Amino acid sequence: MIQKLFIANRGEIACRIMRTCERMGIGVVTCHSDADATALHVNASPQSVRIGPAPSVKSYLDGAAIIRAALETGCDALHPGYGFLSESADFAAAVEAAGLIFVGPAPETIESMGDKARAKTIMIEAGVATVPGGSHASDDPAQVAEWLETFEFPALLKPVAGGGGKGMVVLDAPPKGDEITAAIRTAKASFGDGRLLVEQMISAPRHIEVQIFGDGCGNVVHLYDRECSLQRRHQKVIEEAPATNLPETLRQNMIAAAVRGARALNYRNAGTFEFIVDAQGYYFLEVNTRLQVEHPVTEEVTGLDLVEWQLRIASGEKLPLTQDEISYQGHAFESRIYAEDPGAGFQPSSGRITGLAWPMDARVEAGIEDGGYVSPFYDPMIAKIITTGADRPTALAQMTEALTNTRILGVATNLGFLRQLCAATKVAEALANTGFIDANTDSLITPPPLVLLIAAAAAAEIMAQKPKVQGQTSPWSSDAWAGLCDRHQLDPRAPFGRLALAHGDQHAIACVQLIRDSTLWLNIALDGQSHSITATANCCDGMIQGHCGPHDWVAIPDILGVDLIFEGTRHRLSATNTAAQDELDPAARSPLPGVVSALPLRVGDIVAKGDTVAVVEAMKMENALLAPMSGTIDEVNCEMGQQVTAGQILVVITPQTSEA
Structure with a gap:
């Protein structure tokens, strides 16, 4: 058995490999570039070696430096993970030439499958169906x-x-x-x-793959299939196992073809045969001569540890199980979490993670931690979330919940996009093909109304300032809301605070009219209109979370504004100058649900700013509605004893002109 393993990779796959090594009692050494000196895989490793500066060509793609580090640290084997040098035949050969065990296929297998023309020829000779066209x-x-x-x-x-x-x-x-x-x-x-x-060209097919293992001695088994049709520009986004809505005869023929092709290669270690499927049948695409990013869904349904299998086979052992001993049950999904902004054309996002919370009831493979830095030098995938259920609908529902309960602040992510994708009808019905995302990107990226973002950000900002006083909700209390609300100089339109916030070039004023427990009633002036919004907010694990109606959000305010995740999508709202942006609303609105108990004025009456124009009784208290400006009563939209709702316009005032 391998004694000490050098992991020639980074991020979540390095952490994943370490976990199996720890369970098996195998020593581990990781490597890192300058950009990754404090990364999670480095912090979690008992030993890590610097291999070069930040650019991958000078670090994770520097095969000579990696092999030298493995030898100098006394390792007897090297695992390439995926990406970087994992499918470099020259690197695999150099590893073996240095006297190290390469945890992967033989170099000649990697070389032959790396050339698509040669791979196609080999598969044709093995009787595997290929895409129509020359080899x-x-x-x-x-x-x-x-x-x-x-x-x-x-x-x-x-x-x-x-x-x-x-x-x-x-x-x-x-x-x-x-x-x-x-x-x-x-x-x-x-x-x-x-x-x-x-x-x-096979237009909009499904993408199905078969996981195989070989021991290099002629023995090959399959670990069933995976569906990888949810792709964006040929990059997988969500995978699942097993594939559904697939004719069983086609499935069995495709699996048999993968095993036949692997035997033709005398395959050693882990490999994935990728196929495209349309109404006419299946066609061989390529062989990935490494562990796949989506291998956890196969692990979840088979109960097997694919990294352990890799290490055992690399150590010279036979296949751990025969084909008859391998089975699967249930269904699993994997979502790839990318640090990217879907609303900006999926532009990668880098920066410091300022808030992080993973779902409790899901498997998480992460390459980041709270306070860590997402580097601009490498692939933007920072984590994977995997859910497993007795059947596909259960696993998909669990994935939606897991994505909802994931909080990543500080960088933009595709969490909101993934939630929309899981909710799409064709995804729920397992009818999506490889062209589905690219054809429906606009409908999968639906920005929320700006007024809701403003409401959530304002609620977060106010709750961040809330004094830790139990049972006090009145602004007249001497010990409650100290510093936020001066009882001698109350703003009649915003007794619980007034905030000016900007989202891009749009500005808004949020007036907090009432707070009861975790519920805030806000009046928001935006684009010349006034909006009444109710929001809930609670502090949790250093973050503030809540809802605006059915919409969930989580935020962290700072001195420059609010970092907000609204239904999985990140938004940055900046604090601005309240006085410069204030726009008085000519409408007096009910701050909360209640009953009109006084209407002292009529249409045509002259009022001064601050005069009482109506009184609403609610929560055993009388709440006076004050004139927001001097002028003339233009409308009275209620009557004595009438039940009114929060934000309902009761009185409208025509502002006093400058001539008056």
């Missing part, structure tokens, strides 16, 4: 153009190197310009290899 590749524009002459469009130009859809070009008609030359140039610049495959 030869070329970087000669004339040759590629000749191949296209035999195709029905749309056609796909696919680089033989790379992955994740990068460099692929869809042609809806025969090329008339330099599309082929440009595709070759892009492939060469991106991957160092300009050769292209020409294939039939």
